[in-house]
Amino acid sequence: MKKGIISEWVLQAVYPRRCPLCHDIVMPKGKLVCAACAGKVQPVGGPRCKKCSKPLDAEELEYCGDCSRQRHVFDEAAGIFPYDKIMKSSLMKCKYGGRREYLDYYGQMMVRYGRRYLQHWHPQALAPIPIHKSQERLRGFDQSACLAHAVGRAFGIPVYDHMLEKCKKTRPQKGLGMDQRKLNVRGAFSAGRDFQPLRSIVLVDDVYTTGSTADEAARCLKRAGCGDVYVLTLCVGKGF
Ligand SMILES: [Zn+2]
Numbered sequence: 684m685k686k687g688i689i690s691e692w693v694l695q696a697v698y699p700r701r702c703p704l705c706h707d708i709v710m711p712k713g714k715l716v717c718a719a720c721a722g723k724v725q726p727v728g729g730p731r732c733k734k735c736s737k738p739l740d741a742e743e744l745e746y747c748g749d750c751s752r753q754r755h756v757f758d759e760a761a762g763i764f765p766y767d768k769i770m771k772s773s774l775m776k777c778k779y780g781g782r783r784e785y786l787d788y789y790g791q792m793m794v795r796y797g798r799r800y801l802q803h804w805h806p807q808a809l810a811p812i813p814i815h816k817s818q819e820r821l822r823g824f825d826q827s828a829c830l831a832h833a834v835g836r837a838f839g840i841p842v843y844d845h846m847l848e849k850c851k852k853t854r855p856q857k858g859l860g861m862d863q864r865k866l867n868v869r870g871a872f873s874a875g876r877d878f879q880p881l882r883s884i885v886l887v888d889d890v891y892t893t894g895s896t897a898d899e900a901a902r903c904l905k906r907a908g909c910g911d912v913y914v915l916t917l918c919v920g921k922g923f
């Protein structure tokens with residue numbers, strides 16, 4: 684324990700924690716986000732799609748355009764923050780710029796704002812939507828697994844890291860149309876070595892945009908014998 688504290692202290696002195704929102708050194712020290720930045724991102728408010736939680740333009744709508752056009756395989760999805768300019772650049776720096784410490788802040792936010800969904804869904808376990816092994820090797824971590832563990836620890840829900848495996852290397856979904864996205868992720872997942880046919884499970888990921896990835900992961904779990912599959916993400920995009 685003591686050794687851990689000392690190494691943490693040395694690490695903080697050499698690599699001071701950066702703010703996930705402004706990317707400067709966090710002020711005041713010891714926080715996960717600057718006091719002045721904390722209010723820059725707010726959870727999605729107002730009317731939201733009942734299926735995927737995307738913000739809606741009008742109160743009287745029940746579903747977003749995307750969910751009224753197609754049937755999703757997952758049962759319900761909830762994203763915490765809007766996938767806006769600030770969160771896009773934050774996640775970009777975390778995933779591709781080595782700012783692994785941002786995950787502590789993301790995890791804290793998912794715990795704070797994800798509570799009501801987890802209480803409602805009451806899952807038996809959490810599972811990250813996995814990235815391909817080669818991607819994880821390159822990055823040194825799997826962000827979805829880190830987020831799932833933060834949430835699991837806070838609520839005492841077990842995390843099955845290998846419920847799913849990413850068995851196919853996919854192109855980035857960004858820039859692809861809806862049909863191309865579906866094709867791109869088709870057959871991307873298989874049941875992993877932790878697989879269990881659970882009654883209720885929550886998949887955890889960093890971003891939800893069209894739901895193609897979430898659908899494919901849910902399809903794999905349901906085919907293998909799982910019941911309800913929910914999706915909890917840090918960010919959720921606007922309509923597609
Ligand atoms: Zn800041």
Ligand SMILES: [Zn+2]
Pocket residue numbers: 732733734735736737746747748749750751
């Ligand atoms: Zn929707």
